[in-house]
Amino acid sequence: MSTALDAAPFEIAGKTRVLGILAHPTDHVKAPPGINRIARERAKDAVMVPFNVPPDGLGSVVNAFRSILTFNGSIVTVPHKQAILAFCDEVTPQARAVGAANVIRREPDGRIVGAQLDGIGFIRGLYHQGIELEGRSVHLSGAGGAASAIAFALGEAKVARLTLNNRSRDKLVAIRAKLQEMFPAVDVAIGTIDPRGHDIVVNGTTLGMRPADPLPIDETGLTADMVVAEVIMEPEITPLLAFAQTVGCKIHLGRHMLDHQLQLMADFLGL
Ligand SMILES: NC(=O)c1ccc[n+]([C@@H]2O[C@H](COP(=O)([O-])OP(=O)(O)OC[C@H]3O[C@@H](n4cnc5c(N)ncnc54)[C@H](OP(=O)(O)O)[C@@H]3O)[C@@H](O)[C@H]2O)c1
Missing domain, CATH: 3.40.50.10860 (Leucine Dehydrogenase, chain A, domain 1)
Incomplete structure (x- = not known):
């Protein structure tokens, strides 16, 4: 048009x-x-x-x-x-x-x-798809730039419970300590790859970019009532999202994070 x-x-x-x-x-x-x-x-x-x-x-x-x-x-x-x-x-x-x-x-x-603005972009993307965060429980994999930005934005969004999972466990100790200091009302735990018992499951790692990558979580813990969200944009449907669809989970694509972040960046840059 x-x-x-x-x-x-x-x-x-x-x-x-x-x-x-x-x-x-x-x-x-x-x-x-x-x-x-x-x-x-x-x-x-x-x-x-x-x-x-x-x-x-x-x-x-x-x-x-x-x-x-x-x-x-x-x-x-x-x-x-x-x-x-x-x-x-x-x-x-x-x-x-x-x-x-x-x-x-x-x-x-x-x-x-x-x-x-990584974390805020991710949160805005979820809100835009009608996914509420306040009072909910989130399982987050990763402790790099994207995942830690998301962790702090989830604290600001007042999730009730946040479980952190990452290959390198030492990074999680530091992130958890900072989250507890900034958001004392949020129950922050260092967990495992098992996402059982959470409302929203987020992959904030790079796992899923390459075809040979293992899944970032234990997929047998997924249930149909969960939302499964990605940060990875390419491929759009990662193996994790593909599996989550077979379980009946609502899925959330990595590109939503970028789309919302661009709008936030444009605002910040005075456009
Ligand atoms: N959608 C968006 O707008 C957006 C924005 C930013 C980033 N991203 C995407 O987010 C992803 C992560 O980016 P980043 O900047 O956070 O990267 P990063 O800082 O390098 O962090 C990478 C994360 O992945 C984990 N990881 C990497 N290889 C692994 C393996 N073989 N097994 C287990 N864990 C592994 C790392 O674990 P360790 O700590 O153990 O190394 C770490 O938690 C990328 O795909 C990036 O493209 C998307």
């Missing part, structure tokens, strides 16, 4: 706001077309471009951003998500808790603010 937006080609001009995506390499970044589409939908004169910056150049690039008056901010991805915190003047509580930011904004005075 063609719209008025299609009829008016976008041109970069002197007032165009510049947004970036900081990565190394940038060949496979997915966000620019999505953010540029959102800018057109919101009728904003702004464009996102890739900045392929090796780790040793990150500090000087962020310092240069402070002096670029047409610059709104940048998405931050691999390998800069953790390192970027050291170059921010201010960091949101979510980014501080996770120890990583995935977006930075330049304030009018040149200060750089870092935020972490």
